[in-house]
Amino acid sequence: MLATRIRMIVPMAVIACAVFAAPSLAGPTLDGVRAKGHVQCGVSQGLPGFSNPNDKGAWSGIDVDVCRAIAAAVLGDAKKVKFTPLSAKQRFTVLQSGEIDVLSRNTTWTLTRDSALGLNFAGVVYYDGQGFMVRKNLGVKSARELDGATVCINAGTTTELNAADYFRTHRMRYTPVTFEKTDEVVAAYDAGRCDVYTTDQSGIYAQRIRLKNPDAHVVLPEIISKEPLGPVVRQGDDEWFNIVRWSLFAMINAEELGVTSANVATLANSTRSPQIRRFLGVEGKMGAHLKLDAAWAARIVGQVGNYGEVFDRNLGLATTLKIARGINRLWSKGGLMYAPPIR
Amino acid sequence: MRAYWYQRRIRGLAWQALAIGGALSLGVYLITNLIGNLEHQGIASGFGFLDTSAGFGITMSLIEYSEQSSYARAFVVGLLNTILVSVLGVACATVLGFALGLGRLSSNWLVARLAQVYVETIRNIPLLLQIFFWYFLALNMLPGPRQSHALGEMIFLNNRGLYMPGLVFEPAGAWAVAGFAVWLIVFLAVRRAARTSRGLSLVLWAAGAALAFSLVVGIPTSATVPELRGFNFQGGWVLIPELVALLAALSIYTAAFIAEIVRAGIEAVPRGQVEAARALGLDWRDILRRIVIPQALRVIIPPLTNQFLNLTKNSSLAAAIAYPDLVSVFAGTVLNQTGQAVEVIAVTMAVYLLLSLTISALMNVYHWRLVRRGG
Numbered sequence: 187m188l189a190t191r192i193r194m195i196v197p198m199a200v201i202a203c204a205v206f207a208a209p210s211l212a213g214p215t216l217d218g219v220r221a222k223g224h225v226q227c228g229v230s231q232g233l234p235g236f237s238n239p240n241d242k243g244a245w246s247g248i249d250v251d252v253c254r255a256i257a258a259a260v261l262g263d264a265k266k267v268k269f270t271p272l273s274a275k276q277r278f279t280v281l282q283s284g285e286i287d288v289l290s291r292n293t294t295w296t297l298t299r300d301s302a303l304g305l306n307f308a309g310v311v312y313y314d315g316q317g318f319m320v321r322k323n324l325g326v327k328s329a330r331e332l333d334g335a336t337v338c339i340n341a342g343t344t345t346e347l348n349a350a351d352y353f354r355t356h357r358m359r360y361t362p363v364t365f366e367k368t369d370e371v372v373a374a375y376d377a378g379r380c381d382v383y384t385t386d387q388s389g390i391y392a393q394r395i396r397l398k399n400p401d402a403h404v405v406l407p408e409i410i411s412k413e414p415l416g417p418v419v420r421q422g423d424d425e426w427f428n429i430v431r432w433s434l435f436a437m438i439n440a441e442e443l444g445v446t447s448a449n450v451a452t453l454a455n456s457t458r459s460p461q462i463r464r465f466l467g468v469e470g471k472m473g474a475h476l477k478l479d480a481a482w483a484a485r486i487v488g489q490v491g492n493y494g495e496v497f498d499r500n501l502g503l504a505t506t507l508k509i510a511r512g513i514n515r516l517w518s519k520g521g522l523m524y525a526p527p528i529r
Numbered sequence: 530m531r532a533y534w535y536q537r538r539i540r541g542l543a544w545q546a547l548a549i550g551g552a553l554s555l556g557v558y559l560i561t562n563l564i565g566n567l568e569h570q571g572i573a574s575g576f577g578f579l580d581t582s583a584g585f586g587i588t589m590s591l592i593e594y595s596e597q598s599s600y601a602r603a604f605v606v607g608l609l610n611t612i613l614v615s616v617l618g619v620a621c622a623t624v625l626g627f628a629l630g631l632g633r634l635s636s637n638w639l640v641a642r643l644a645q646v647y648v649e650t651i652r653n654i655p656l657l658l659q660i661f662f663w664y665f666l667a668l669n670m671l672p673g674p675r676q677s678h679a680l681g682e683m684i685f686l687n688n689r690g691l692y693m694p695g696l697v698f699e700p701a702g703a704w705a706v707a708g709f710a711v712w713l714i715v716f717l718a719v720r721r722a723a724r725t726s727r728g729l730s731l732v733l734w735a736a737g738a739a740l741a742f743s744l745v746v747g748i749p750t751s752a753t754v755p756e757l758r759g760f761n762f763q764g765g766w767v768l769i770p771e772l773v774a775l776l777a778a779l780s781i782y783t784a785a786f787i788a789e790i791v792r793a794g795i796e797a798v799p800r801g802q803v804e805a806a807r808a809l810g811l812d813w814r815d816i817l818r819r820i821v822i823p824q825a826l827r828v829i830i831p832p833l834t835n836q837f838l839n840l841t842k843n844s845s846l847a848a849a850i851a852y853p854d855l856v857s858v859f860a861g862t863v864l865n866q867t868g869q870a871v872e873v874i875a876v877t878m879a880v881y882l883l884l885s886l887t888i889s890a891l892m893n894v895y896h897w898r899l900v901r902r903g904g
Contacts, residue, residue, distance in 0.1 A: 196541035275861055279870050304572035306815045336689060336758040342865030350596045362586040366848045377668035378688050381760045421571045
């Protein structure tokens with residue numbers, strides 16, 4: 187009963203807000219964040235590498251670091267973030283209702299979400315794609331052999347729709363088993379309820395390490411969808427939208443410019459590159475255009491790191507996830523990570 | 530005018546009109562405000578989304594459903610699944626609850642203690658935990674599809690469910706079944722009224738025989754047998770573990786409360802009644818059936834209605850274990866894919882309200898008849 191109530195509370199809260207709020211709701215999020223002194227950040231309920239709490243309750247992950255970057259830029263301290271763990275089902279409603287300032291929760295950018303939900307995607311943190319995991323002893327080598335399979339899926343995700351599309355396209359039959367929480371999806375797959383577990387491929391690698399015997403499972407080679415994951419804000423507050431978007435761009439630009447958390451403090455004096463000097467706020471008024479101070483980007487790199495550092499720390503080969511940079515390399519190195527210039 | 534105001538009835542009406550007017554205008558204000566805010570935030574609104582194709586699959590459906598079906602159809606699928614588990618749950622919980630309630634009053638020490646331990650254990654553990662317990666117990670105890678327990682050649686049990694041979698109803702077959710059900714209801718109603726003339730009775734029997742004949746011989750149906758193909762059994766009817774676990778948890782949990790209600794109802798019957806019946810030489814079976822239960826039912830029915838309502842509403846916990854009920858399918862997946870929280874939640878709440886009011890009404894009619902009969 188409690189769980190039902192909690193599940194119902196979120197949409198109800200939105201309805202209550204929408205019903206009772208004064209007609210002009212789109213208040214400047216930036217002022218709100220400065221007034222309360224922290225960024226309220228919506229994250230997952232635990233996805234290693236993206237947003238995951240440790241045994242002391244401290245959050246880490248690439249999605250978490252996006253929120254920390256925003257806090258560093260706006261409030262001067264990357265630690266001034268409070269996290270709201272959200273299920274896939276709750277996430278948009280909670281953002282729409284104003285309970286959080288930014289949603290950074292491995293969320294796929296789609297047309298419907300960007301338009302009909304009253305939300306805006308600020309950019310892409312991680313280019314993902316949906317994959318499949320099966321037990322090795324089934325002897326399946328390709329997703330095309332999955333006709334008749336039972337598939338464990340998380341409710342209310344693009345995954346649910348992509349799986350339906352994929353099986354329809356290839357004239358294969360399947361039985362979806364749809365859970366609300368990721369923990370139950372993984373537990374049911376582990377208990378043998380399904381032949382297949384499907385989600386974004388990064389998520390599959392992250393969840394595989396939680397199975398009873400990770401080595402008994404194999405990730406199939408097919409990627410069946412485009413899943414650009416990124417932070418989301420409410421539509422209609424362009425000032426805040428710009429800050430979130432450029433906090434992310436600052437991390438990507440920093441990697442391209444060779445600005446790292448190690449050299450950012452000394453670089454201002456040593457470099458003659460006007461690009462880097464603008465980035466660090468020594469030249470130009472980039473911060474002021476965003477209604478921030480001059481050192482906003484320097485603080486992001488100093489306190490959180492550039493995109494490459496953040497990737498390596500949370501997802502890279504040195505972590506338990508061991509995900510290669512792949513298409514998430516910089517554009518200059520053959521990947522898709524490309525940020526507009528800071529000038 | 531003043532004279533009217535001093536009349537109590539008129540004054541009462543005036544206040545009521547004022548209260549209703551106030552509530553209505555508040556409602557109108559809130560709804561216009563809501564629509565304005567949704568527009569302002571750029572969130573789509575309205576019920577137009579119900580026509581568009583859903584695009585997601587559902588594990589279990591009592592009616593034809595595919596990914597191309599509309600959101601409206603997905604809603605009906607969820608609603609029927611909710612009704613299915615609620616009806617089955619109410620039936621199982623009532624039978625089990627009555628047995629336990631009688632058990633608690635048994636003169637047999639062991640039976641009474643066992644019933645007491647059951648009640649005290651089950652009603653003090655949160656329902657959600659019990660649902661998880663039964664679900665993951667079933668999944669972990671049962672073998673995979675390729676090592677299924679087989680009962681003969683036709684029935685198979687594994688962690689994907691219980692597979693049985695099934696009948697495939699062609700549209701004509703569905704009509705025959707519906708016709709037969711209608712006939713059965715009419716027949717029972719007429720018999721109950723007990724005013725049947727010879728002629729009418731003959732007509733009814735003839736109609737029933739014709740329908741039964743069309744069911745059996747008309748062959749509007751064909752049978753399918755489950756068969757292991759590829760990953761799993763295909764064909765036949767399947768009872769999915771989610772339904773079984775949810776049904777077990779709801780029935781077992783609610784039965785503990787019903788047992789206490791039954792016990793209270795029976796203990797509310799004055800001892801003198803039982804003693805008088807015994808003095809008349811009735812055996813315990815007749816005492817229970819003719820003396821105790823009819824009087825106890827009058828006390829039992831109202832709180833029993835509460836338990837039926839609770840069970841129906843608790844069935845919404847289904848989403849936790851992937852049983853595709855209304856909350857899981859409609860207030861879950863549909864809400865998330867369309868983002869139209871206000872409409873979806875409003876409809877869901879209205880449906881639960883309607884279900885609850887229906888159950889209440891039926892139980893009240895039953896209670897009223899019971900009281901009127903003076904049982």
